[in-house]
Amino acid sequence: MNKNWYKLDNAACIYPPNKSSKWMATYRIAVVLKEEVIPDLLQKAVNDIFPRFPTFKVELRSGFFWYYFDENTSPFKIEKETKYPCRMFEMRARKYLFRIAYQPHRIIMEAFHVLADGMGSLLFLNTLIKRYLELNGHTCTDMTGCLDYRDIPTAEESEDSFYKNADFREKAVRKEDIAYRLPLPKEEPGILYLTHGVADTEQLKIIAKGYGTSIGHFLSALFLFTLNKFRDSNPEQKGNRGNTKIALTADMRRVFESATLRNFSAYLNFGIKRGSYSFNEILDFVKENAAHLNKEHMLKCINGNVSDQRNLLLRIVPLFLKNIALRISFNLYGERLATSTFSNLGIITAPEEFKEHILRYEANIGRQKLQPITLTVLSYNNKTVLTFSSCAKEAIIEKMFFREAEAMGLNFKIDSNRGTNV
Amino acid sequence: MCKCISCRLEVDDSLTNCPLCGRFINDSCQASPFAYPNVDKSYVWKNSVLALLRSIMISAVLICGGINFFILIFNGKPIIDVRQFWSLYVLTSALVINYTILMPVEHGSFFWKEIILSFFFYLLFLLFIDFFTADKPPWGWSVTWVIPLMICIISLVFFIFNLSGKTDPAGSVSALFVMLIFAGVVFSASIVFYTIPDLFGKAAVLPSFIALCETACFSIILGVLRRKALKKKFHF
Numbered sequence: 001m002n003k004n005w006y007k008l009d010n011a012a013c014i015y016p017p018n019k020s021s022k023w024m025a026t027y028r029i030a031v032v033l034k035e036e037v038i039p040d041l042l043q044k045a046v047n048d049i050f051p052r053f054p055t056f057k058v059e060l061r062s063g064f065f066w067y068y069f070d071e072n073t074s075p076f077k078i079e080k081e082t083k084y085p086c087r088m089f090e091m092r093a094r095k096y097l098f099r100i101a102y103q104p105h106r107i108i109m110e111a112f113h114v115l116a117d118g119m120g121s122l123l124f125l126n127t128l129i130k131r132y133l134e135l136n137g138h139t140c141t142d143m144t145g146c147l148d149y150r151d152i153p154t155a156e157e158s159e160d161s162f163y164k165n166a167d168f169r170e171k172a173v174r175k176e177d178i179a180y181r182l183p184l185p186k187e188e189p190g191i192l193y194l195t196h197g198v199a200d201t202e203q204l205k206i207i208a209k210g211y212g213t214s215i216g217h218f219l220s221a222l223f224l225f226t227l228n229k230f231r232d233s234n235p236e237q238k239g240n241r242g243n244t245k246i247a248l249t250a251d252m253r254r255v256f257e258s259a260t261l262r263n264f265s266a267y268l269n270f271g272i273k274r275g276s277y278s279f280n281e282i283l284d285f286v287k288e289n290a291a292h293l294n295k296e297h298m299l300k301c302i303n304g305n306v307s308d309q310r311n312l313l314l315r316i317v318p319l320f321l322k323n324i325a326l327r328i329s330f331n332l333y334g335e336r337l338a339t340s341t342f343s344n345l346g347i348i349t350a351p352e353e354f355k356e357h358i359l360r361y362e363a364n365i366g367r368q369k370l371q372p373i374t375l376t377v378l379s380y381n382n383k384t385v386l387t388f389s390s391c392a393k394e395a396i397i398e399k400m401f402f403r404e405a406e407a408m409g410l411n412f413k414i415d416s417n418r419g420t421n422v
Numbered sequence: 423m424c425k426c427i428s429c430r431l432e433v434d435d436s437l438t439n440c441p442l443c444g445r446f447i448n449d450s451c452q453a454s455p456f457a458y459p460n461v462d463k464s465y466v467w468k469n470s471v472l473a474l475l476r477s478i479m480i481s482a483v484l485i486c487g488g489i490n491f492f493i494l495i496f497n498g499k500p501i502i503d504v505r506q507f508w509s510l511y512v513l514t515s516a517l518v519i520n521y522t523i524l525m526p527v528e529h530g531s532f533f534w535k536e537i538i539l540s541f542f543f544y545l546l547f548l549l550f551i552d553f554f555t556a557d558k559p560p561w562g563w564s565v566t567w568v569i570p571l572m573i574c575i576i577s578l579v580f581f582i583f584n585l586s587g588k589t590d591p592a593g594s595v596s597a598l599f600v601m602l603i604f605a606g607v608v609f610s611a612s613i614v615f616y617t618i619p620d621l622f623g624k625a626a627v628l629p630s631f632i633a634l635c636e637t638a639c640f641s642i643i644l645g646v647l648r649r650k651a652l653k654k655k656f657h658f
Contacts, residue, residue, distance in 0.1 A: 005654045022469070032456055063655045064596065070654065082462050093590055105456050190466040194458075195441055315658060359456070399442040402431050415434035416441030417458035 004071040006055060010162035010305050011263035012114040016060060016067050016091060017323035018330045018369075022189040025113035026086040026366030029125050030106050032359040037102045038136065043078050045132040046100055049149040050076060053124055055158045055261055056098060056115060060091045062319055067114075072096060085192050085417070086110055086366030086389070100128070105359075107132070110366075113263070118345055118363060119251050120261040123147060126350050133357060145349035154259070161258040162302050163309075171307065172300035174332075176269060179245040179339045180231060184372045184392035192367045195398045197386040197405075197412035198360065201379050207410055211283055215384065216344045216377070217290055220248060221283040222408075223342050223375050224272065226401040232276055245271025247338035248293055251346075252302075255295050266301050268293040269338045279404075335370040345378040355381050364389040373397050386412070472524055479516040486512040507554075514550050518543040541576060545569060565611050566626045570633035573605050577633075581640040584648070591648040592655035595641070602641045605634040 008016075015025045050057055057076075058069035074094040081101040089097050089112045098111035098121070109125045116124070126146035133140050187193075201215070208218035228244045249267045258264055270289035272282065308314065314322065348361050358380070364387040365374045373390040388398045395418060402412055424433050424447045426440035436454030439446055490509035521543050545564075552564035577598060584594040612630040645652065 007657060036455065061590070061593070061655075063592075063657055065656065065658050068654055068657060070590075082459065083465060084461055084463075093593075103459055188466050189469045191463070395442045399429060402442065403429065406430060411432065413432045413434060414441060415437070415457075417461070418441040 006058065006069040006158060007160070008067050008069065008114060009160040009260075009262045009264075010302075010309055011117075011265070013066070013309065014326055014330055014334075015112065015114040016062075017326040018334075019088075019091065023367065023369040024088045026089070026110055027113065027118055027121070028086050028108060028110045028362075028364050028366065029118065029122055030108040030362040031125065031129055032362065033105050033107065034357055034359055035136075036104050037107055039078065039080070039102060041135045042100070042102055042107065042128075042132055045128055045135055046076060046078055048135075049124075049127050049131050052127065052147060052149045052151060052153060053261065054153050056096075056124060058097065058115070059093055059095055060097060060112075060114060061093070065315065065317075065319055065322070067319070076100075078102060081106075081108060084190060085194055085364070087190065116261055117251070117263045117265045118343070119253060119265070120263070122345070122348070122363075123261060126354075129354065129358070130351060133353070138353065138357065140351055140353045142351035142353055144351050146351060156259040157261045159258075159260050160262065161252070161256060161260045161264040162306050165256045165258070165299070166302050166306035167299065168303050168307055170300050171304040172297065174304065176333075176337045178242045178336050179269070179271060180242045180274070181240055181336075181370060182227070182230070182339060182372050182392075182397070183234065183240065184394070184396065186372055186391050187393055189367075191391060193388075193390045193392075193395070193416065193418045194362075194364055195388040195390070195395060195414065195416040195418065196362055197388075197402055197414055199384045199386070199405075199410055199412050201382045201384045204384050204410060207408060211280070213283060213287060215379070216346070217283070217286050219375075219377055219386065220246065220290070220342045220344070221279065221286040222404060223340070223401065224286060225277070225279050225282045226397060226404055227339055228272060228277060228282065229404075230397060230400055231274065241274070242339075243271040243273050245269050245338045247341040248290060249341065249343045250293050250298070252298050255298060266293070266298045267341075268297060271339065335368055338371065340371050341365060341368070341374040343374070343376040345376065348378055348380040350380070359383075360385050362387055367391050375401075468527075472527065475524060476520070479519065483509075483513050483516050510550060510554075514543075514547050518547055541572070545572070565608060565630075566615060567629055569608050570605075570612075570629035573601055573608065573633040574636055577601050577605075577637045577640050581644065584644055590651075591644075592651035595644045595648050595652060596655055598637065598641050598644060602634075602637045605630070605637045609634045 018025070054071075055069070057072055059072040061068055061070045072094060074096075076096055078100045079102075081103050085108075087110070089095065089099075091097075097115045098109060101108040101110065107125070107129065109121055109128075111121050115121075123146060127149055130140050130146050131149055204215050204218075208215045211218055213221075224244065224246050227246070231244055247267050247269045249265055252258065252264050252266050253260070256264075268289070270286075270292075272285060277285075314325070317325070343363075343365055345363055350358070350361075360383050361378055361380045362385050363378050364376045366389065368374060368391075372392045373388055376387045376389070378385055388395075388401070390398065395416075402414065405412060424435055424437065425431065426433055426443065426445055426447055428443045428445045429440055431440070431442065433440055433447060434454065434457065436457035437447065486509040490507065494506060548564045548568055580594045580598045580601070583589045584591055584598075609627075609630040612627045616627050
């Protein structure tokens with residue numbers, strides 16, 4: 001596998017044209033270590049694993065018809081985190097589309113969504129942590145959830161799995177009602193607050209089982225319940241009468257047996273009409289709707305997106321005109337169709353030896369264009385970490401969510417970067 | 423264990439205030455090594471400054487445009503002189519500043535794209551000056567002399583930069599192709615100027631012909647030398 005440029009995958013095509021001064025689709029995965037991070041070793045670990053991930057060693061370039069990734073030969077430097085999370089990336093020559101940062105006890109990976117989705121980046125981060133621990137003198141032989149940095153990259157890792165799996169039979173219907181928008185005053189662009197709630201996974205499992213459901217469905221129902229409760233407690237704004245909807249994301253790698261390191265996830269929007277609902281009613285609704293996020297739905301989404309990309313008329317249009325069309329498309333079918341996003345990374349698979357060194361994983365979506373708050377959930381080593389990423393000035397939704405959880409007997413320990421500006 | 427009395431939630435030991443309600447918890451909390459470090463917020467102001475500059479420019483354009491419009495309307499005389507539309511000077515200047523200074527600062531766009539954009543807006547600026555300062559035909563010095571000269575210089579810059587290997591080869595060749603198309607348009611315009619002397623005066627065709635030839639030569643040479651780079655640039 002010796003390629004020095006790549007086409008963007010199907011999902012990635014939407015991100016570069018929609019990047020603005022205020023918004024860029026980014027996300028962040030962090031690992032909280034028990035020991036203090038040694039920057040020199042981290043830099044060496046990055047340098048060691050970099051050749052194994054050629055799809056990350058790229059810069060974004062604009063072609064005449066499409067954007068493309070070109071090999072980036074400039075040295076990659078890790079950085080100490082002194083700014084707000086999920087800052088924008090520069091889309092220019094010799095600039096990488098992800099960053100590795102560190103705090104005294106955190107190793108952080110932030111990436112522009114054009115590069116890979118959360119699961120692809122998680123594989124990169126796990127491989128990095130493994131190499132870092134090895135350089136730090138720890139033995140780490142288990143290869144679960146990471147790659148061997150000495151292996152040669154395979155073609156499957158850089159494939160566009162959307163294209164590979166499309167069968168063009170049935171397409172998903174994109175037309176949806178617009179969603180209720182949270183009327184929360186926002187901070188200036190560039191500011192993002194993270195609020196983590198750490199809970200015991202076993203306790204969470206028992207409570208979810210008590211409701212006859214899984215942790216993922218239970219938390220998404222609780223989130224939708226909180227959003228609806230907030231809406232009920234706030235007078236309706238004029239022109240803001242959509243349903244309270246959340247976007248659920250799902251990794252398609254297991255369903256379609258893909259080994260790609262690039263984007264390969266699907267989403268489903270669903271929501272409730274305005275009104276008062278009990279938690280059980282919302283939970284039933286979530287269970288019923290989340291079941292639609294199956295292989296059939298995913299295939300329909302893939303078919304719809306890929307056939308658009310294959311459309312001859314769209315292909316022959318120069319990039320600057322395509323950008324306009326993609327901007328309109330994103331404004332019509334993007335964030336405005338959901339009040340918020342609930343992203344569940346599930347149980348993190350990582351080498352067994354990581355448990356001795358890692359306290360927890362954290363993940364979050366970057367600042368959104370329209371949604372002031374999003375929620376990301378993951379579990380690792382019997383700890384479930386919920387991360388609210390918010391650009392709202394006040395933590396109203398977070399407070400309501402954790403109070404509801406507390407009332408159900410769930411104990412969260414809260415941590416946040418709110419109040420850390422100097 | 424720190425607990426917020428107001429939220430009734432357990433918060434991280436490192437926090438002195440509740441992150442959800444801001445209430446002071448207690449001062450026995452110590453700085454935890456796992457806590458988030460302090461954030462330097464100063465970089466956030468860049469966007470605010472850009473927004474302020476843009477607002478000033480938009481206001482200037484609207485105010486000048488409004489005054490110009492009302493003067494023209496209430497003057498009562500027929501509009502025979504294009505120089506009466508003086509507010510277009512302000513609009514063009516605002517466009518040049520926005521596309522050549524503010525947008526690159528804001529978006530961090532590509533080097534070649536910035537040069538091309540700057541070039542087109544300076545040309546627009548020149549055309550406006552040429553258009554508004556001409557008393558009567560002959561006019562069109564911008565099309566016949568200045569623009570061809572600018573095309574020659576910029577094409578040469580692209581060519582030298584490309585051969586030096588310090589820039590993206592595909593980027594500068596594509597930029598050169600754009601210049602070639604533009605040189606063709608300018609050459610055609612100067613021929614029109616030449617063939618309709620009553621309307622435009624007798625204009626010189628030679629400068630734009632030289633510009634077209636130079637750009638075409640550079641494009642052919644670099645197109646052959648950088649064909650691999652162009653393959654990815656024009657992937658379909």
